[in-house]
Amino acid sequence: MTQDMQRTPSQVCVFRRHEFLARADERKDCVLRIEEGWAAQYRLLPDGRRQIITLFLPGDYCEPQWLLQGRATLPIVALTRVRARLLPHRSIQARAPHEEDSMTRVLDAVLALLRNREKWIFNLGRMTATERLCNLICELHSRMAARNCVAVQDRYCMPLTQYDLADIVGISPVHVNRVLQNLRSDGLLELRNRWMQVLDMVQLKRLGEIMPGQGEHVPRAA
Amino acid sequence: MTQDMQRTPSQVCVFRRHEFLARADERKDCVLRIEEGWAAQYRLLPDGRRQIITLFLPGDYCEPQWLLQGRATLPIVALTRVRARLLPHRSIQARAPHEEDSMTRVLDAVLALLRNREKWIFNLGRMTATERLCNLICELHSRMAARNCVAVQDRYCMPLTQYDLADIVGISPVHVNRVLQNLRSDGLLELRNRWMQVLDMVQLKRLGEIMPGQGEHVPRAA
DNA sequence: CGTATCGTTGATCTAGTTCAATAAGCGTGG
DNA sequence: CCACGCTTATTGAACTAGATCAACGATACG
Numbered sequence: 373m374t375q376d377m378q379r380t381p382s383q384v385c386v387f388r389r390h391e392f393l394a395r396a397d398e399r400k401d402c403v404l405r406i407e408e409g410w411a412a413q414y415r416l417l418p419d420g421r422r423q424i425i426t427l428f429l430p431g432d433y434c435e436p437q438w439l440l441q442g443r444a445t446l447p448i449v450a451l452t453r454v455r456a457r458l459l460p461h462r463s464i465q466a467r468a469p470h471e472e473d474s475m476t477r478v479l480d481a482v483l484a485l486l487r488n489r490e491k492w493i494f495n496l497g498r499m500t501a502t503e504r505l506c507n508l509i510c511e512l513h514s515r516m517a518a519r520n521c522v523a524v525q526d527r528y529c530m531p532l533t534q535y536d537l538a539d540i541v542g543i544s545p546v547h548v549n550r551v552l553q554n555l556r557s558d559g560l561l562e563l564r565n566r567w568m569q570v571l572d573m574v575q576l577k578r579l580g581e582i583m584p585g586q587g588e589h590v591p592r593a594a
Numbered sequence: 595m596t597q598d599m600q601r602t603p604s605q606v607c608v609f610r611r612h613e614f615l616a617r618a619d620e621r622k623d624c625v626l627r628i629e630e631g632w633a634a635q636y637r638l639l640p641d642g643r644r645q646i647i648t649l650f651l652p653g654d655y656c657e658p659q660w661l662l663q664g665r666a667t668l669p670i671v672a673l674t675r676v677r678a679r680l681l682p683h684r685s686i687q688a689r690a691p692h693e694e695d696s697m698t699r700v701l702d703a704v705l706a707l708l709r710n711r712e713k714w715i716f717n718l719g720r721m722t723a724t725e726r727l728c729n730l731i732c733e734l735h736s737r738m739a740a741r742n743c744v745a746v747q748d749r750y751c752m753p754l755t756q757y758d759l760a761d762i763v764g765i766s767p768v769h770v771n772r773v774l775q776n777l778r779s780d781g782l783l784e785l786r787n788r789w790m791q792v793l794d795m796v797q798l799k800r801l802g803e804i805m806p807g808q809g810e811h812v813p814r815a816a
Numbered sequence: 817c818g819t820a821t822c823g824t825t826g827a828t829c830t831a832g833t834t835c836a837a838t839a840a841g842c843g844t845g846g
Numbered sequence: 847c848c849a850c851g852c853t854t855a856t857t858g859a860a861c862t863a864g865a866t867c868a869a870c871g872a873t874a875c876g
Contacts, residue, residue, distance in 0.1 A: 722831075768834080787841090
């Protein structure tokens with residue numbers, strides 16, 4: 373598919389599930405804008421441990437920093453069928469600051485990525501399994517909502533398997549299942565057949581969202 | 595100290611231990627370059643849980659992304675006495691690409707930050723306590739080495755308390771202590787009075803460093 | 817309609833937490 | 847110089863969140 377990308381600059385291209393959008397250390401002269409489907413960037417250990425580092429949803433730039441570094445660092449795989457538009461670096465640089473897919477927009481996406489990683493470092497370091505999952509669900513909801521991908525009654529398509537979820541929040545798949553059971557039985561959400569329905573966003577946020585709590589005092593362990 | 599910063603653009607300024615280099619949401623028209631001392635960016639929960647997100651060492655740009663977003667997101671505190679040079683955005687933009695403290699250099703630092711966070715998301719999500727600590731020690735060693743701050747025999751000044759270490763690697767201070775005991779008794783390192791001496795870097799790397807292992811197969815939980 | 821993937825459940829185990837107490841450093845003022 | 851108070855390091859004992867193992871049921875899909 374790399375070949376396709378070379379042949380058809382500024383075009384749309386499609387990846388089947390499990391196909392790679394990027395491989396480690398691959399050269400990149402385009403940024404992708406996901407138009408449909410979900411993709412994930414991950415790191416894998418020889419012993420099988422996997423951690424998903426970044427999730428790409430419809431509307432996201434897939435690796436905006438490629439614009440600056442011209443190279444992928446980690447593999448990116450399609451979690452569903454993915455349709456993406458290729459944005460050659462040149463065409464991005466050519467656009468006026470306030471246009472769609474301009475330099476400014478792409479750099480903003482880099483900053484957003486950086487902030488999102490702040491959040492996940494915190495999550496993985498200091499939140500419980502339930503908190504992490506709630507947090508993820510809220511994040512997905514708000515990102516999907518921002519792209520107008522949430523239907524009535526807070527329903528949205530959530531194609532991640534419980535294995536995927538486990539590899540995002542850094543827990544085991546079995547435990548993901550158990551936490552989801554709890555959230556379901558507490559009436560916070562419904563999740564079946566790749567459709568997520570948030571039933572009690574307030575409570576979900578309370579369980580998962582990180583409080584502002586930017587302590588002004590000297591930081592020290594509790 | 596914000597006042598000092600306004601009054602003396604392009605100057606050096608000094609922070610005592612526990613003083614803030616930045617507060618959440620503060621406006622920033624300078625990037626700092628740390629000349630001496632260590633600082634940390636962290637997030638704190640009302641219940642006392644703290645996670646250090648970024649560590650700034652001598653030679654590092656402290657929050658290069660301020661150049662792009664003009665604003666801090668999280669508090670940054672001095673872990674030791676810190677001396678830092680103020681680099682106003684204007685002066686950075688004025689420099690030629692290959693100069694010290696040019697736009698290019700600062701953007702490279704943003705990219706490095708992004709990659710370092712990839713690594714830590716992986717660490718926190720999928721590595722054991724021992725692996726995380728070894729990994730951190732190796733990272734500190736190589737960052738200090740890059741700044742010529744490592745003396746003979748792999749000795750370097752490591753001012754982090756065990757509480758700090760705990761809040762970086764996302765485990766409890768007590769457990770940090772125990773893991774360090776193990777590493778000491780295995781003859782991998784020496785650590786006393788804020789001085790770290792790495793005795794067996796090879797073994798330490800093996801325990802902590804992330805193998806390339808970029809699996810080419812379909813990612814799935816082990 | 818058979819086969820691989822995905823979800824669910826129970827039982828057992830363990831890495832790491834929490835609590836609590838003590839010891840060792842270390843700066844500061846008298 | 848010493849005494850005091852505070853921070854940091856160390857250790858043990860009890861506990862728990864979450865992992866691991868294993869089996870089985872449900873889906874989906876070619």
